[in-house]
Amino acid sequence: MEIDSGTVTIHTDVAGSASRMGHRLVIAVDDWSGSVEMRAKKPVAVQFRAALASLRVESGSGGITPLTPVDRQVIVRNATKTLDVKRHPEVTFRSSEMATAAGRVDVVGELTIHGVTQPLTATLALADGRVTASIPVRQTDFEVKPYSLMFGQLKVADEVVVDLDVQIPG
Numbered sequence: 001m002e003i004d005s006g007t008v009t010i011h012t013d014v015a016g017s018a019s020r021m022g023h024r025l026v027i028a029v030d031d032w033s034g035s036v037e038m039r040a041k042k043p044v045a046v047q048f049r050a051a052l053a054s055l056r057v058e059s060g061s062g063g064i065t066p067l068t069p070v071d072r073q074v075i076v077r078n079a080t081k082t083l084d085v086k087r088h089p090e091v092t093f094r095s096s097e098m099a100t101a102a103g104r105v106d107v108v109g110e111l112t113i114h115g116v117t118q119p120l121t122a123t124l125a126l127a128d129g130r131v132t133a134s135i136p137v138r139q140t141d142f143e144v145k146p147y148s149l150m151f152g153q154l155k156v157a158d159e160v161v162v163d164l165d166v167q168i169p170g
Contacts, residue, residue: 003034006130006166008050009058013157015146022154023060023067025075030054036168042100046107048093052085082147088115103127113142124164133164 008029014022031054037045057072067075095109104125111120118141124133138159139146148155 001036001038001169003036003166003168004032005169006164008032008166009163010055011161011163013159014062014154015157016148016150016153016155018150018153020062021064022156023063023071025060026058027075027079028056028058030056034166043098043105045098046093046095046109050091052080052083052089052091055079078147083114083144088113093120100126105131111137111142113137114144116142118142126168129168131164131166131168133162135162135164136160137162 010025010027010029012025012027014024016022029050029052031051032049034046034048036043055076057067057075060067060071060075092112093109095107097108099106104123106121106123108119108121110117112118120135122133122135124131136159139156140158146156146158
């Protein structure tokens with residue numbers, strides 16, 4: 001069954017001695033899809049893909065000034081460059097194991113970012129036909145050097161959090 005209704009967002013933090021100057025961002029992924037294989041009304045496999053060219057700055061908090069439309073464009077351009085979207089246009093996940101318990105699904109699989117595949121274990125919450133999860137991801141685990149400026153005094157924190165809130169059809 002195909003899944004394409006809901007939201008996928010990335011939450012960033014800031015690091016470095018000048019971190020007060022930076023914005024904590026919420027970045028939406030507008031082009032994504034997934035599929036779930038079901039047996040006896042239980043999920044047994046899941047796949048997910050996200051097109052990185054569809055990143056959009058949804059909001060930013062903190063920082064010394066509010067985000068402007070130009071700031072949002074610059075952030076997306078820097079993220080696209082940092083992730084080398086021309087060479088690695090998608091993030092993918094494919095499960096290898098799934099275990100269902102009351103109100104949740106524990107998933108084990110492989111996450112590929114920036115051409116690097118790493119194991120990932122996540123717990124997804126299930127309620128009223130929706131799946132939600134907050135999944136921490138370290139950029140450096142995928143050979144992504146977090147964006148920085150001012151000689152590293154202000155940088156995106158290595159760990160970002162991917163939030164899923166998706167509707168399961170049927």
